[in-house]
Amino acid sequence: AQTVTQSQPEMSVQEAETVTLSCTYDTSESDYYLFWYKQPPSRQMILVIRQEAYKQQNATENRFSVNFQKAAKSFSLKISDSQLGDAAMYFCAYKSDNSGYALNFGKGTSLLVTP
Amino acid sequence: DTGVSQDPRHKITKRGQNVTFRCDPISEHNRLYWYRQTLGQGPEFLTYFQNEAQLEKSRLLSDRFSAERPKGSFSTLEIQRTEQGDSAMYLCASSSSPTSGFQETQYFGPGTRLLVL
Numbered sequence: 001a002q003t004v005t006q007s008q009p010e011m012s013v014q015e016a017e018t019v020t021l022s023c024t025y026d027t028s029e030s031d032y033y034l035f036w037y038k039q040p041p042s043r044q045m046i047l048v049i050r051q052e053a054y055k056q057q058n059a060t061e062n063r064f065s066v067n068f069q070k071a072a073k074s075f076s077l078k079i080s081d082s083q084l085g086d087a088a089m090y091f092c093a094y095k096s097d098n099s100g101y102a103l104n105f106g107k108g109t110s111l112l113v114t115p
Numbered sequence: 116d117t118g119v120s121q122d123p124r125h126k127i128t129k130r131g132q133n134v135t136f137r138c139d140p141i142s143e144h145n146r147l148y149w150y151r152q153t154l155g156q157g158p159e160f161l162t163y164f165q166n167e168a169q170l171e172k173s174r175l176l177s178d179r180f181s182a183e184r185p186k187g188s189f190s191t192l193e194i195q196r197t198e199q200g201d202s203a204m205y206l207c208a209s210s211s212s213p214t215s216g217f218q219e220t221q222y223f224g225p226g227t228r229l230l231v232l
Contacts, residue, residue, distance in 0.1 A: 004157075033218070044118075045158075045206070045223040052218070091157050101171055102148070103208075103221060105157030 002027045002094050006106035013082045014114050020067075021077045021109045023092030031097035034068065034075045039108075040088040048090070051075065053097075079111075087113045117141060119224035121207050127230045128197055135193045136227045140209030147190050148221060149182055150206040151175065158206055164190060165212070197231045204228050 150158035
C-alpha cells in the first residue's frame with residue numbers, strides 16, 4: 001500500500017508571506033495522482049490543487065503551487081501571499097491510477113496564519 | 116446548495132447501540148466513498164460504490180460495519196454494536212467517473228461526528 005508522509009505537524013506563517021508544506025510518498029507505481037486538500041476548522045474538506053504524475057509541469061492555482069519531484073517522490077505545496085483564511089489543516093493525498101479508488105491521506109499539517 | 120450532504124452532523128450513542136449515517140452525494144455523481152477520520156489523523160478509506168455496486172472495501176470495515184447505496188443515489192453506513200474505538204468523524208465523498216479530458220475529483224461532505232460513550 002502506498003504511504004503518504006507529512007513531516008510537519010504544525011506550521012506558522014505571517015500574513016502576506018510565503019509558506020511551503022512538505023509531503024513525501026512511497027509507491028512503486030508510475031501512474032498516479034497527488035492532491036492537496038484543505039480542511040478549515042469545523043468545515044468540510046476542499047480540494048486545493050492536484051497533480052498528475054505523468055505531467056512534468058507543476059500545477060498552479062492562483063496563490064497555490066506545487067513542487068512535484070517524481071524521482072524524489074516529493075510533492076510540496078507553496079502558499080504565496082498567505083491570508084488569514086488559509087488557516088486550516090492541509091492534507092496531502094495519493095491516488096493510484098491502476099489499483100483501487102481510494103485516496104490515501106497523510107496525517108496533515110496544521111497551518112496557522114498570524115496577522 | 117448542491118454539495119455533498121451528510122446526516123446527522125453529530126451523533127452520541129452508548130456502547131453496544133447501532134447507528135446509521137446517511138450521505139447524499141452531488142446529484143450527477145456516480146461514485147461514492149466513505150472515509151473515517153480520527154483525531155489528529157488524515158481520513159482513512161472505508162468503502163467505495165460505483166452506482167449501486169460496492170466495489171471496494173477496506174480492511175478497516177469490520178463485519179460490524181455495513182454500507183449500502185440501494186438506488187445508486189444516497190448511501191447509508193451502519194455500525195452495529197458500537198465500540199468506543201468507533202468514535203470518529205465519518206466522511207462521505209462523491210465524484211464522477213473520469214472521461215476524456217476530465218479528471219476525477221472527490222468532493223467531501225461535512226462529515227458525521229460520532230461519539231460512543
